[in-house]
Amino acid sequence: xxxxxxxxxxxxDNLRYETVPDPSPGAGQVRIAVAAAGVxxxxxxxxxxxxxxxxxxxxxxxxGREVAGTVDAVGAEVDPGWAGKQVVAHLGMAxxxxxxxxxxxxxxxxxxxxxxxxxxxxxxxxxxxxxxGILQFTELGPDSIAIVTAAAGGIGTLLVQFARNAxxxxxxxxxxxxxxxxxQRNGADLAVDYLLPDWPEQVRGFxxxxxxxxxxxxxxxxxxxxxxxxxGKGGQHLVFGASGQSPKDATALxxxxxxxxxxxxxxxxxxxxxxIQRAGGDIRVLEDRALAEAAAGRLRPAVQEFPLAEAAAxHHALETRATVGKVVLIP
Numbered sequence: 047x048x049x050x051x052x053x054x055x056x057x058x059d060n061l062r063y064e065t066v067p068d069p070s071p072g073a074g075q076v077r078i079a080v081a082a083a084g085v086x087x088x089x090x091x092x093x094x095x096x097x098x099x100x101x102x103x104x105x106x107x108x109x110g111r112e113v114a115g116t117v118d119a120v121g122a123e124v125d126p127g128w129a130g131k132q133v134v135a136h137l138g139m140a141x142x143x144x145x146x147x148x149x150x151x152x153x154x155x156x157x158x159x160x161x162x163x164x165x166x167x168x169x170x171x172x173x174x175x176x177x178x179g180i181l182q183f184t185e186l187g188p189d190s191i192a193i194v195t196a197a198a199g200g201i202g203t204l205l206v207q208f209a210r211n212a213x214x215x216x217x218x219x220x221x222x223x224x225x226x227x228x229x230q231r232n233g234a235d236l237a238v239d240y241l242l243p244d245w246p247e248q249v250r251g252f253x254x255x256x257x258x259x260x261x262x263x264x265x266x267x268x269x270x271x272x273x274x275x276x277x278g279k280g281g282q283h284l285v286f287g288a289s290g291q292s293p294k295d296a297t298a299l300x301x302x303x304x305x306x307x308x309x310x311x312x313x314x315x316x317x318x319x320x321x322i323q324r325a326g327g328d329i330r331v332l333e334d335r336a337l338a339e340a341a342a343g344r345l346r347p348a349v350q351e352f353p354l355a356e357a358a359a360x361h362h363a364l365e366t367r368a369t370v371g372k373v374v375l376i377p
Contacts (some may be wrong), residue, residue: 048377049145050357053106055095056081058361061109061144063354069142069149076128076152076369078135081164083143083354084112085174085373090361092141097316107179109357110375111149112136112142112172114164117220124152132158134167136175136333144357146377156333157223159341166340169347169372173200174336175329177345180286181208183314184260190214191258193249193273196266197234200372201286203348205262206232211344217249219250219269221367228370230347240265246272260284274301279310286317349374 047065071077073370089109091098103109114134118142120126135150142148150177157208158167180201186192192209192248196202197218218234220226229237236252238245257278263270263285266302274283283301314320325331339345348371352360 047144049108050110050354050375051106051108052093052103055102055105055225058090058093058358058365059156060093061358061361063357065331066108066145068147069145071119071124071149073122073355074124074152075121075149076117076133076155077119078113078115078133078145078148078150079118080143080148080377081114081115082113082168083110083145083148083337083355083375083377084168085110085352085364085365085375086112086172087358090365093361100139100141106140110148111138111141112134112168113143113148114158114168114171115148116271117155118147120152128155132164134158134171134337136171144354144375146354150369156330156337159337161341161343162337164347165351165374165376166347167337168374169200169349170171170336170340170345171333173372174204174340174345174347175332176286176317176321177201177204177208178332178336178339179329180262180316181204182321182324183284183316184282186212186214186260188213188335190260191217191253191256193217193219193258193261193276194234194261195219195240195261195269195273197237198348198370199227199264200347201264202229202262203232203371204345205267206234207345208339210234217252219245219273225370232348238314240269246276249276257281262286274309274311274313275325277309277311281309281311283311283313285313285315303370347372 133155135154198220218237219227219240260282354375354377
């Protein structure tokens with residue numbers, strides 16, 4: 047089979063398209079003929095040898111933890127009825143997704159619901175479950191005013207849609223005119239270019255005497271600081287990462303207790319253990335809901351596809367914020 051392999055930590059060009067032996071499923075595992083493989087920002091950090099929520103892999107390695115496709119082989123102790131099913135899975139701690147064939151634990155499989163293709167399914171198994179996990183920390187309704195940073199990204203796109211479906215007023219921030227136009231088409235009440243220095247004034251002009259009730263923050267830095275100033279008393283600042291930073295680094299984006307008290311707002315980092323705890327310790331709850339929301343048409347993931355052989359270009363585009371939506375590799 048063909049796969050992307052990493053032999054040395056470093057830049058995106060270190061990702062090589064190679065021919066490697068076909069993997070075989072072990073006990074409790076299946077093999078998936080991959081139709082779509084998700085690319086995550088965490089993949090780019092691991093490619094550099096930076097630890098995060100997953101350990102630095104032994105080299106050489108095949109990156110990637112999100113796959114969708116058809117079960118083409120089953121291992122021992124697996125119901126043979128899985129063979130031929132269209133499935134999607136997050137592989138968990140074991141990578142191997144950037145390939146034509148991938149092995150997954152049967153306990154991690156979900157059948158792809160009717161009406162969803164593999165690219166949409168693979169977007170929802172990772173990006174979708176994270177979005178649903180973030181939304182556990184707030185209640186959105188007609189009185190809500192939500193600010194979504196990186197609103198043209200994979201998570202941002204879904205947050206805008208969910209908030210609109212809940213009747214909230216949605217303000218989407220994106221970098222550059224093309225992404226702003228995309229956020230507008232996605233249903234935001236106001237879309238602004240956060241690369242322009244006057245973007246906070248644009249938002250204030252739109253809000254009038256109102257203030258935002260929740261800030262979904264994935265970018266941090268000066269953009270987040272300016273957006274926090276738009277929150278009213280009782281507002282929520284939900285932090286779920288910063289581009290190019292690990293979750294540990296992103297916790298630095300939260301504010302001091304003194305500043306929070308003075309502003310009358312809350313701020314919390316919601317990825318990882320907090321999200322899983324809210325889901326009752328079972329991350330499959332989030333995956334099930336994400337897939338169901340997409341199958342029902344309530345959430346529509348934005349996907350940007352690259353051929354598997356161009357994984358290096360996909361990583362480079364993701365790291366330079368040149369992508370929109372979820373990045374997916376197609377074997």
